[in-house]
Amino acid sequence: MALNIVLMGPPGAGKGTQAKKIIQAYAIPHISTGDMFRLAIKEGTKLGLVAKSYIDKGDLVPDDVTIGLVKERLAMDDCKKGYLLDGFPRTIPQAEALEVLSKEIGREVSLVIDIEVEKKELIRRIAGRRVCKNCGAPYHVDTAKPKVEGVCDICGGPLYQRLDDNEAALEVRLTHYEEDTKPLLDFYKKTGKLVVLDGGEGSDRLFEKITSILGEVSDDNH
Ligand code: AMP
Numbered sequence: 576m577a578l579n580i581v582l583m584g585p586p587g588a589g590k591g592t593q594a595k596k597i598i599q600a601y602a603i604p605h606i607s608t609g610d611m612f613r614l615a616i617k618e619g620t621k622l623g624l625v626a627k628s629y630i631d632k633g634d635l636v637p638d639d640v641t642i643g644l645v646k647e648r649l650a651m652d653d654c655k656k657g658y659l660l661d662g663f664p665r666t667i668p669q670a671e672a673l674e675v676l677s678k679e680i681g682r683e684v685s686l687v688i689d690i691e692v693e694k695k696e697l698i699r700r701i702a703g704r705r706v707c708k709n710c711g712a713p714y715h716v717d718t719a720k721p722k723v724e725g726v727c728d729i730c731g732g733p734l735y736q737r738l739d740d741n742e743a744a745l746e747v748r749l750t751h752y753e754e755d756t757k758p759l760l761d762f763y764k765k766t767g768k769l770v771v772l773d774g775g776e777g778s779d780r781l782f783e784k785i786t787s788i789l790g791e792v793s794d795d796n797h
Contacts, residue, residue: 578603578657578789579682581664581673583759584690585752586745587697587704588774589781591713593690594661596782601789603657606648608641608665610711631738633747635665635755642672650680658682665756670763687763688785690774694749701745705734 578601582590591607598605612630615623622640629636645663648654664670677683692700703716709732714721721728739748763769770788774781 577655577682577685578659579677579685580658580789581660581684581687581763582662582690583687583756583763584774585692585694585697585756586748587700588690588692589700589778590661590690591711592778593688593782593785594659595712596778597659597785597789600786601657601659603659604651604653605659605661606645606654606663607661608636608645608663609661611644611648612636631744633739633744633751635751638666638668638672641665642669642676645669645673646676649677649682654682660684664759665751667755667758667762670759684768686788687766687769688788689760689763689769689771690781691771692774696775697749698745701740702742704740705736707732708735709733 580597580603582594582597584590594605594607597603609630612623612626616627616630617623622644625640626636635641641663645660649658660673664673673684700715703718705714705716706712707714707727707730710727710730712727712729713719714727714734721734725734726732727734738744760769760771772781772784
């Protein structure tokens with residue numbers, strides 16, 4: 576059975592890092608709404624213009640825009656064997672829409688992984704975060720430095736600080752997480768699909784836990 580996974584957690588929890596490991600190990604597509612919006616902004620599309628006005632302030636892009644984007648993406652052929660949703664859903668209406676649209680196409684969510692990290696640590700991680708402009712690989716100015724300053728180890732691309740990784744936008748993003756996204760944990764707890772993990776441990780240890788859970792899920796479904 577397909578691994579149809581939702582990855583949740585506040586900004587800075589390590590979703591992007593774990594997502595990259597998961598998609599590599601399980602060969603499923605990575606559907607990150609944040610990445611899709613950033614690409615649209617880079618390409619200067621209409622969607623990008625709309626998204627930018629929200630993202631730069633730390634606000635959420637409206638549900639109808641975001642849901643439409645995911646609906647199209649999940650229906651694509653490469654999601655047949657599974658998918659990893661990262662950063663979606665983030666609101667109750669998005670989660671409800673996902674229930675409906677994933678059922679319609681026979682690609683229902685099989686597991687929701689929530690990564691929890693305390694606020695002080697989130698702020699430390701986000702303030703020092705740098706990202707590769709080309710491949711999106713994450714770095715940190717103190718704890719995950721590239722071999723050559725400002726240059727991605729993987730693809731040689733330039734590293735930059737996301738515009739929404741500043742203090743003011745981060746405060747807004749954390750508030751949206753508390754108010755809009757956290758209620759989803761109850762929503763998913765009721766479905767029995769939710770697993771909560773401590774993201775305060777190292778990323779390798781966290782990935783070990785995730786692989787053991789994914790092993791159980793795929794075994795259960797055989
Ligand atoms: P991320 O890369 O997941 O941290 O997302 C960056 C930004 O994109 C968020 O702070 C939001 O402004 C926007 N965004 C990403 N995913 C969603 C979503 N599911 N709903 C609304 N806005 C989103």
